[in-house]
Amino acid sequence: MRVSLKDVAAHAGVSIKTVSNVVNNYQHVTPAMRERVQRSIDALGYRPNLAARHLRKGRTGIIALALPELGNPYFAELAASVIDAASGHDYIVLLDHTGGSREQELLVSQGFRARVIDGLILSPIELETEDLRDRAQEVPLVLLGERDYDLPYDHIAIDNVAAARAAVRHLIGLGRREVAFIGARRGRSEPAQLRVRGWREELTAAGLPADEGLVAATDGWGHADGARAMKHILDSGRRPDAVFAYNDPMAIGAMRVLHERGLRVPEDIAVVGFDDVIEGRFGAVTLTSVSPDKAAIGRLAVESVLARLNDQAPEPRRIWADYQLVERESTLGRPAGAGRGTA
């Protein structure tokens, strides 16, 4: 069996607690004693049993990250950034995916999928405010993403309305007048509402009609959904001169359809995506996109969870991460601005 503190203590001829003190770098240990115990530790190859430590301290050193789907590279990159951030605090990350379904999100938020965690970072899609309200407050929860909840949890996101407005402003600046929005979600909940709102506000501000006939609802968030939505718009006889998609995969799916129909990007239709995933930089037409600071989001999420875990956190707050509009071939034209903010 494995070496325990008891074995080390016996080997060094001291009490168990003294060994524990050495292991944990307790202040009051004489250098001589530390040396002696350390020698036994090395000799026996002792390594702490984390299960016992967890039981005793009530901490596991694990935080869970629940994302809608890993297939979307934005979430994959976000996961990577969370893992790195956590690693810097000696935390490891348990990953789960919900498929963006309310049921799974509920299970995750109530801790039924993972019960060994110190904290949870959740990026909800369909979850409603009331779903989270009766959450048994077991471990700290930090929310990520576009949904807008009025709840006592930290929430990290970029300013989706402002970012969407920047994207639409950019398109208008190119002289486009009919800007379609791809990716409003069907059903009662409206996860895309902030981006749709930004689209609407900016058009209105520019004195253009926010034509709801140019808003295409979809069932999912992938390439295929974007393609279907684009087809739907074109088949309905509309011919917008610009498309703003909920995210990059949908934008790329839409561009594929435009290509199949012989429509040129950006000459006939300009396209802007959201998330700035790597694949947008290598298509035949590179994609202009809103680029959230993923590294910052991951870092802030981890820091928030850990702060709350250590009771160092003030009241729950909304934290804004930076973003940037990155222009590429799909909207060749003149420069646009960046945005940012703080809570």
Place this chain on the structure above:
Amino acid sequence: MRVSLKDVAAHAGVSIKTVSNVVNNYQHVTPAMRERVQRSIDALGYRPNLAARHLRKGRTGIIALALPELGNPYFAELAASVIDAASGHDYIVLLDHTGGSREQELLVSQGFRARVIDGLILSPIELETEDLRDRAQEVPLVLLGERDYDLPYDHIAIDNVAAARAAVRHLIGLGRREVAFIGARRGRSEPAQLRVRGWREELTAAGLPADEGLVAATDGWGHADGARAMKHILDSGRRPDAVFAYNDPMAIGAMRVLHERGLRVPEDIAVVGFDDVIEGRFGAVTLTSVSPDKAAIGRLAVESVLARLNDQAPEPRRIWADYQLVERESTLGRPAGAGRGTA
């Protein structure tokens, strides 16, 4: 504080162990007793403390999955499939990424990054046989991916040589004679060696020269690396009529360069990738690719780890997963429909 077995026992007026028996579905519990205890469990909202269970049983219910990088959608999709497979066995997945560096892979393989796990699924890139040989045998290890080790661990992969040969055979069948390979890795280790070997064998079998001048080494595995490699080949004055890339992102990066140089895919140069990631289906030219059965790989990996954990596993073995060559526009016999976008 949280509800423990003790609380439930007091509430139900029985001993702690009886409650434990109910929780663990122990055989000999009368329905009446089970009912009564269950009522208390529900009333108090009891949920087992995994740290304690872990300490007692020596199991955590967690397996770790260590992948080179999540940014590559192949690995992201693989992670999703492992998470789903594990979930079916009441296991959860701790995710780590190594960046494909030997140092990180070593840390992971020796359990220094995560020590609360029952088993480890590792997809190594640079790790050498000897690095794994002196691994302290703490938890079961299952290997994934292209590397070929002669070690007592289960190894799950598709037959890379055969798959690569199928890809090259397909290109030769189109009448292509100069097939470049993109993505051999620099340095002493040769992670891409099996696919290069398949490339070489198939060309030779067809009576064509395996021209090493058409093999492009890269530093990484991403879009940008593929683009660089393609540029390198073209700049060296070579003009192959086909390209076989180590993976899809590299193939897509290469196609972008071909597009920039005014070379048509597939008319001038046919392209085949590897992994069949979703993004290959939505470019201006969709990508022919070797499609490994990711769901099977995830499932087999989880099953292998758990079998070994339960001592139900025979001697370590190599397990082959299925694959398929999916043909798309990048290797179409005749020119694709809508002309290429312009400008």
Place this chain on the structure above:
DNA sequence: TTCGAGTTTTACAACGTTATACATCCCGTT
């Protein structure tokens, strides 16, 4: 020498669970 105030080490009791060994109960058989 004795005392006191710090400093260093120790003994012991948790943390919440499951395994072991034992006690009890309920039967059908003698």
Place this chain on the structure above:
DNA sequence: AACGGGATGTATAACGTTGTAAAACTCGAA
């Protein structure tokens, strides 16, 4: 009626760690 044996429930001791409180040192000053 008493017995034996399987089915069911219980008390207790681990698992390996850390927090608490108390004991045992050290050292300078009375």
